[in-house]
Structure formats: structure tokens, C-alpha cells
Amino acid sequence: ExxxxxxxxxxVTQMGQEVILRCxxxxxxxxxxxxxxxxxxKVEFLVSFYNNEISEKSEIFDDQFSVERPDGSNFTLKIRxxxxxxxxMYFCASSxxxxxxxxxxxxxxxxxx
Amino acid sequence: xxxxxxPNSMESNEEEPVHLPCxxxxxxxxxxxxxxxQLPSQGPEYVIHGLTSNVNxxxxxxxxxxxxxxxxxxxxxxxxxxxxxxxxxxxxxGTYKYIFGTGTRLKVLA
Numbered sequence: 001e002x003x004x005x006x007x008x009x010x011x012v013t014q015m016g017q018e019v020i021l022r023c024x025x026x027x028x029x030x031x032x033x034x035x036x037x038x039x040x041x042k043v044e045f046l047v048s049f050y051n052n053e054i055s056e057k058s059e060i061f062d063d064q065f066s067v068e069r070p071d072g073s074n075f076t077l078k079i080r081x082x083x084x085x086x087x088x089m090y091f092c093a094s095s096x097x098x099x100x101x102x103x104x105x106x107x108x109x110x111x112x113x
Numbered sequence: 114x115x116x117x118x119x120p121n122s123m124e125s126n127e128e129e130p131v132h133l134p135c136x137x138x139x140x141x142x143x144x145x146x147x148x149x150x151q152l153p154s155q156g157p158e159y160v161i162h163g164l165t166s167n168v169n170x171x172x173x174x175x176x177x178x179x180x181x182x183x184x185x186x187x188x189x190x191x192x193x194x195x196x197x198x199x200x201x202x203x204x205x206x207g208t209y210k211y212i213f214g215t216g217t218r219l220k221v222l223a
Contacts, residue, residue, distance in 0.1 A: 048209040098209040104156035
């Protein structure tokens with residue numbers, strides 16, 4: 001069964017450093033998403049992406065964040081200058097259309113020291 | 114933002130049916146209702162979705178009220194592996210995002 005994959009599973013970084021989180025969506029999906037979940041809290045929407053541009057973003061997704069589909073398979077989330085409060089699980093998801101179910105990856109745990 | 118209301122937690126005995134309720138009184142006529150679950154240390158996992166009619170799949174059943182202001186996820190025979198947080202979600206038309214609430218933490222007792 002096709003699945004969304006994410007790398008790395010755990011990333012540790014120093015405050016102020018840039019990180020890139022990688023995702024490989026399901027191959028025939030066209031809509032991509034990033035969510036995050038701070039430990040013990042709700043899953044929060046960050047951004048949706050379609051046709052090489054951002055469709056929608058939340059207030060969390062400020063200028064420190066960017067997304068990119070650098071090739072036909074990867075979808076990345078970049079945080080330019082990490083803060084302590086960016087420590088969280090980051091989930092990538094993909095769907096065939098905005099009306100179909102979203103399939104989530106296993107997540108990347110980001111720890112900012 | 115699309116708002117749903119669910120009980121914080123529920124318990125069930127193994128092998129018994131579980132009915133997980135959700136209120137979504139502000140849903141519009143074209144919004145699908147989605148149910149996801151999140152097992153410990155994993156990403157959300159799709160369970161089922163529906164629009165108006167009741168739906169069944171290999172994991173669960175979804176019963177949708179006639180006025181669509183509430184729905185119930187039914188696990189026919191709970192197993193220990195069903196212990197998870199269950200989320201009821203809908204995204205308002207024209208947006209692509211899911212707004213997760215706090216969900217219902219299901220505990221399954223052996």
C-alpha cells in the first residue's frame with residue numbers, strides 16, 4: 001500500500017540554525033500539506049501546497065517557514081532560523097484532491113536546543 | 114475555522130462495540146466529515162469519511178445524523194490496538210486544511 005514517507009525521523013539542531021524536513025508524498029497525489037504537533041498538544045495546520053504554490057497557510061507559517069517541491073517526488077519544509085518553540089513533531093500529508101482524505105507520514109521530531 | 118466537539122475520553126472493553134460521538138453544528142451541506150485516529154507516537158491515520166449517508170469500511174462505520182450536525186464513529190469490536198486519540202474533522206468548503214480538535218482518547222480494557 002502506498003504511503004507518505006518523511007526524513008529524518010528525528011532532527012536535533014541548535015537555535016538559529018536552518019533545518020529542512022523532507023517528505024515523499026504518495027506518487028499520484030497533487031495536494032500536499034504540513035502540520036505540526038507540539039508535545040502534548042493538538043495537531044496544527046501549517047500550510048497546503050498545490051500546483052507549485054501555497055494554497056493556504058496558517059498564522060504559524062510566518063516568514064521563517066518556506067515550502068518547496070524541488071523535484072517530482074520530494075516536498076520540503078524549511079525553517080530558516082529555528083527557535084526553541086519550533087520543537088515539535090512535523091507531519092507531512094498528501095491527497096489526490098482537496099476533497100479526498102489526507103494521508104499522513106510518520107512525522108519528523110524536531111528538537112531545537 | 115471548522116469546529117467540532119468530542120468527549121475528552123472514553124473507555125471500552127475489548128471485543129465490545131464503541132460509539133464515538135461528534136458534534137459539528139456549523140457544518141455546511143457540502144462539507145465532508147472525516148475521522149482520523151492517532152496511535153501513540155504516530156501520525157494521524159485516516160479511518161473513514163462521509164457526506165450524508167452512513168458509511169462502512171473495513172475499519173469502522175460512520176453514522177451521520179439526518180441534519181448532519183452530529184456523527185458517530187462505530188468500532189464494531191474494539192481491540193487493544195484501537196487505543197488511540199480519535200479526531201472528527203471537517204474542512205469548510207474552499208479550504209484545504211484540517212482543523213484538529215483535542216479528540217477523544219479511547220482506552221480499551223483487556
